[in-house]
Amino acid sequence: MKHLAQTLTIFCVLLLLGACGSDENKQTAPTDNVSDTITIGAVLRLSRGASDGLPARHGMEIAVDQINAAGGINGKKLNIIFYDSKDDSTTAVNAVQKLISVDKVQAIVGPMMSGNVLASAPLCNRDKVVMITPSGTSPKISQAGPYVFRLCTPIHTQANALVTRAIALTGKNNPTAAIVYSNDPYGKGCKNLFVNYLQAQDITPAGIETFQRGDKDFQAQLTNISASNPDMLFFPGYLQETAPLISQARQMGLTGLSIGVFGDMAPQYIHLAGTAAENHLNASEYDEANPAEQNQKFVAAYKEMLAKNPQTSDNIMFASLTYDAVQLLASAFASGAASGEGIQSYLDKVENFPGVTGILNFDTNGDVQKGEVYLFQVKNGAYKKI
């Protein structure tokens, strides 16, 4: 009996220790809020979804390093506090709450996923703190309030552009289409948009199939759509599944143009799918090959960062978006904006801001406008802007 009590006590102590350990998820030491620094908060995917989140974090760090090396903003150093969103709305809201009320940050970059953005938006609007999401694509974010801005194209604009371009690329008057989608909110949302925009062009998909995250065997689904060998294959999902999916489709003799979404927009996709990825059509927010001097400097800094951090995945698009978010905020601070209202009205009015992701403006909903949706196709084993 005594033994049991002892064991239980030790167990409880261990549990408590564990709980304390995991509670401290702050990634950077907090700054003493002295007036010679400006602090930005960031809520990124640093554990779950880190293959997107770590590049985003490094994008922000590259921007901060460049700004501070050039003497800071009006003599003040820029500083970032990072929190992990854990892909969970509650965690994201808590992080935003803490950034606003405890860390008293000037503005927030993130969260990266639409659900987390929508959940945190009311807090930012209430406390008048600007939040810039680098990658939340949900159409609902447009209506999320005056303090919410986003740097990527909403998903429906992307889907429409993809459908239009795909039809043009097939070169046929009445091409056939099939959709195999990932059975999660993102894949399903994309599937519905593709169906809508296809129907707007009088095309009804010949087959719509689904798969679960983690699946690697798509033979049954592909066989179902293979009879008609459709001209367009829409595969919305994440590359862990869509890369084997496209190679199995090619093995099966499907020759149609393949079309993907954000989830495939990484060199890893081409690495996994090999020649099967050739001609894969996709939308992105950033063109690495953009010759502008600012962009070349950013690409070089990113490459250097990759060499130093081998665990970070090569996903420069997310880094470019958060890099621009920091640059936008820095220029707001430089213009003298010190309060949430000041930053908000600066972003509202900003005109033709030269970012690495393009020439940026915001519409009245806080959605970025850069003139076009960037479409990419895989040519000779690399994504090329078309």
Next chain:
Amino acid sequence: MLTQQLINGLVSGSAYALVALGYTLIYGVLGLINLAQGELYMAGAFGLWAGMALLKLPFLGAVLFGLLTAGIVGLAMERLVFRPLQNRHPLIPMLAAIGLSIMLQALALLFFGPETKPFPLELPPSHFTMGSIRISWIQILLMGGAVIVMVGLIWFVRYSKNGKALQAVAQDPEAARVVGIKPEFCISMAFFASALMSGAAGMMMAAYYNATYPYMGVLPGLKGFCAAVLGGAGSIPGAIIGGLLLGLAENLGAAYISSGFKDAFAFGILILILLVRPSGILGKRT
């Protein structure tokens, strides 16, 4: 369309059959359910990948290397974990197997990272057409490979001297020892053969699905277990039939009912079998 789906089912079914054979061999000899069988499948696939991508072996050399990797992991399992636990309560080796499976996944994660690796050899898409049926060469190769491995195993168990010794140990280890058979050696051999089966399945599916990753063995391991139970635990023909049936049911379910619930069909069948005929299709009623 139906024939096409049947072929898909037979291909994935032959992989399940190989894993099920791995379970059955060990269950037949030791009465142990080695739940780490899926990790031998993963070890085979990673062995092949490492052989080609890291050691730059030619394809056949890499296949042998993959088989050897799986075999060595299987032998090590037996020697380091199951032999010391041999005379314990039967639950203990089973729990140890679950622990082993988690540990091997973690090791693979540590050595190879979480990212999926493509199959090191890019296979050209080519087909063999017969009337309305189209079979890709890779499907023919995989099924052919599976048949060769199965025939080899049956020959080994039924007709080779070592296989007969294995059967003797399965029937009565003490009596086998009396006639000069070393049960320890036979048990090691069973583990090695069972690792080869699962490793071969892992390599085949890594090529077929073009994906090698640390958790790849989890589902095939469970499905191989379902197939072994379905066919009748301990029966070699039962494991083959069980695996093929499972593959067929899963693919037809996905093709004609709902493609999102593929895995649900496999485990639904397991529950049904356990309710209706717990001893399996070819299992002896006890």
